[in-house]
Amino acid sequence: MAALTREETEALIQEVLEVYPEQARKDRAKHLAVNDQSLEKSNKCITSNRKSQPGVMTIRGCAYAGSFGVVWSPVKDMIHISHGPVGCGQYARGGRRSYYIGITGVNAFVGMDFTSDFQEKDIVFGGDKKLAKIMNEIEELFPLNKGITVQSECPIGLIGDDIEAVAKKANKEIGKPVVPVRCEGFRGVSQSLGHHLANDSIRDWVLDPAENKHNDFVGTPYDVAILGDYNIGGDAWSSRILLEEMGLRVIAQWSGDGTLPEMELTPKVKLNLLHCYRSVNYITRHMEEKYGIPWIEYNFFGPTKIAESLRAIAALFDDKIKEGAERVIARYKAEYEAVIAKYRPRLEGKTVMLFVGGLRPRHTIGAYEDLGMKVIGTGYEFAHNDDYDRTIKEMGNATLLYDDVTGYEFEEFVKKLQPDLIGSGVKEKYIFQKMGFPFRQMHSWDYSGPYHGYDGFAIFARDMDMTLNNPCWKQIKAPWKTEESTNTEVAASA
Amino acid sequence: MPRVMLKKNPEGKLVFYIAKKDLEEVAESVEFDSSDKWGGEVLLSDGSKYYFEPMDEQPDFPVTLRAIRLDSGD
Numbered sequence: 001m002a003a004l005t006r007e008e009t010e011a012l013i014q015e016v017l018e019v020y021p022e023q024a025r026k027d028r029a030k031h032l033a034v035n036d037q038s039l040e041k042s043n044k045c046i047t048s049n050r051k052s053q054p055g056v057m058t059i060r061g062c063a064y065a066g067s068f069g070v071v072w073s074p075v076k077d078m079i080h081i082s083h084g085p086v087g088c089g090q091y092a093r094g095g096r097r098s099y100y101i102g103i104t105g106v107n108a109f110v111g112m113d114f115t116s117d118f119q120e121k122d123i124v125f126g127g128d129k130k131l132a133k134i135m136n137e138i139e140e141l142f143p144l145n146k147g148i149t150v151q152s153e154c155p156i157g158l159i160g161d162d163i164e165a166v167a168k169k170a171n172k173e174i175g176k177p178v179v180p181v182r183c184e185g186f187r188g189v190s191q192s193l194g195h196h197l198a199n200d201s202i203r204d205w206v207l208d209p210a211e212n213k214h215n216d217f218v219g220t221p222y223d224v225a226i227l228g229d230y231n232i233g234g235d236a237w238s239s240r241i242l243l244e245e246m247g248l249r250v251i252a253q254w255s256g257d258g259t260l261p262e263m264e265l266t267p268k269v270k271l272n273l274l275h276c277y278r279s280v281n282y283i284t285r286h287m288e289e290k291y292g293i294p295w296i297e298y299n300f301f302g303p304t305k306i307a308e309s310l311r312a313i314a315a316l317f318d319d320k321i322k323e324g325a326e327r328v329i330a331r332y333k334a335e336y337e338a339v340i341a342k343y344r345p346r347l348e349g350k351t352v353m354l355f356v357g358g359l360r361p362r363h364t365i366g367a368y369e370d371l372g373m374k375v376i377g378t379g380y381e382f383a384h385n386d387d388y389d390r391t392i393k394e395m396g397n398a399t400l401l402y403d404d405v406t407g408y409e410f411e412e413f414v415k416k417l418q419p420d421l422i423g424s425g426v427k428e429k430y431i432f433q434k435m436g437f438p439f440r441q442m443h444s445w446d447y448s449g450p451y452h453g454y455d456g457f458a459i460f461a462r463d464m465d466m467t468l469n470n471p472c473w474k475q476i477k478a479p480w481k482t483e484e485s486t487n488t489e490v491a492a493s494a
Numbered sequence: 495m496p497r498v499m500l501k502k503n504p505e506g507k508l509v510f511y512i513a514k515k516d517l518e519e520v521a522e523s524v525e526f527d528s529s530d531k532w533g534g535e536v537l538l539s540d541g542s543k544y545y546f547e548p549m550d551e552q553p554d555f556p557v558t559l560r561a562i563r564l565d566s567g568d
């Protein structure tokens with residue numbers, strides 16, 4: 001389908017907004033926009049990070065999901081207690097595909113679900129005693145853990161338990177970091193506040209107390225940390241090898257396949273590398289201010305952006321690293337050119353609509369473009385202004401931007417724009433597949449990945465082709481409803 | 495009185511960041527910006543204006559300081 005003009009896109013937004021009652025229409029209108037590359041600031045065209053309207057179907061999660069699910073749970077050598085009733089942790093368990101190395105249940109605990117399993121009596125009489133008991137049990141059963149975090153679910157804030165006091169006491173008793181996080185789900189408007197709270201808890205309960213630890217650490221001028229890569233399907237690994245090949249030393253991964261000692265060492269790096277800006281920018285800015293560590297955002301989706309990012313990172317180091325970056329780009333050239341030669345002809349000109357979390361709606365655009373595809377609509381679940389600032393330049397003019405899109409809006413936009421591929425989450429997946437649209441689950445890579453780095457790009461290209469050109473999409477319509485059969489029927493009845 | 499995180503960008507310009515508002519903006523001008531006096535009115539590129547209590551020396555950037563908002567720029 002041909003690209004819409006600015007007027008047509010605006011008309012489309014108005015048409016979709018029409019069904020809402022007046023108040024809701026006014027509010028939602030602020031979250032839908034036509035991209036204008038000439039704008040410097042997104043607040044001129046789109047509002048974000050606001051409470052969702054009651055009555056609409058939002059795709060967002062809660063603060064607990066942001067802190068536990070996103071930031072903390074991939075830290076593999078710590079035990080993360082979902083503090084409260086059992087459901088929040090159990091239903092969120094294992095869905096994220098944050099890969100790690102270790103023996104689960106012995107020295108790594110990512111795939112497991114620890115919860116205080118609140119019952120009525122814990123709500124009535126408080127759960128602090130239970131929490132203290134759990135920590136002792138954990139120490140006994142899993143002695144190789146390096147620390148514990150307490151991730152508060154909604155009831156903890158409501159009944160006013162003092163988890164900080166329990167944490168401090170347990171910290172003295174077991175001699176390991178115990179981190180209380182006040183990330184009750186009702187706080188804030190989305191998982192985004194959970195990221196912030198998790199960042200603050202790392203600052204107060206991990207980095208500050210660790211200042212005098214690890215004094216025997218021997219640094220090099222090339223020490224860096226990967227921040228905001230959750231190793232979905234192995235993403236952080238396929239990123240890390242590129243950085244190491246160019247001569248840098250990655251001493252910490254936050255938090256995919258990450259460990260507590262790595263986090264404690266991070267203030268000793270020379271440069272922080274940020275992949276997901278949204279979920280770690282707070283702690284990065286803190287480290288910049290307190291320890292004087294500069295930071296840079298990078299994007300490892302697709303060869304164009306990878307090369308740009310490698311060069312930008314190298315520019316902050318000496319000639320050895322700069323040469324290293326060129327060497328890496330040259331080394332993988334044949335590989336990624338072959339990927340493009342194979343898949344581009346099959347994907348050229350195809351259109352994509354995205355709706356993901358806080359980074360991929362803009363970061364994957366370059367990878368699609370490398371394959372000759374066009375992103376015609378994009379939006380975030382929980383982005384803020386500064387994310388949209390960074391999106392405007394990446395998206396084409398007059399394309400559609402939708403913040404915290406509602407189920408209804410997304411379906412209507414898709415019906416009108418008829419994209420060749422949709423990338424979003426699992427809640428959207430089956431709706432769109434049933435509507436006959438090829439769909440990729442872009443949170444956990446649809447059980448595939450990694451997508452970062454040159455190795456990841458090959459998998460990305462294969463997956464997009466496999467989904468988009470799958471013959472099943474031709475079979476979606478019932479045979480008697482296809483044009484051909486109607487024609488022959490008409491002919492037969494004549 | 496918002497808390498503002500200030501840093502210098504690679505071009506040496508002052509970058510303003512207010513976490514609560516996701517405001518990330520370059521400063522166009524700083525009223526006092528010499529080695530023995532820093533602060534006063536700061537004009538951002540989006541037209542808004544903030545005031546910092548002048549101090550006797552350049553702060554060590556990056557740093558977080560309190561500012562008074564004078565003009566939203568709208």
Ligand code: SF4
Nearest residue numbers: 062064088153154185
């Ligand atoms: S909103 Fe509350 S109850 Fe629901 S998942 Fe989040 S923490 Fe649990």
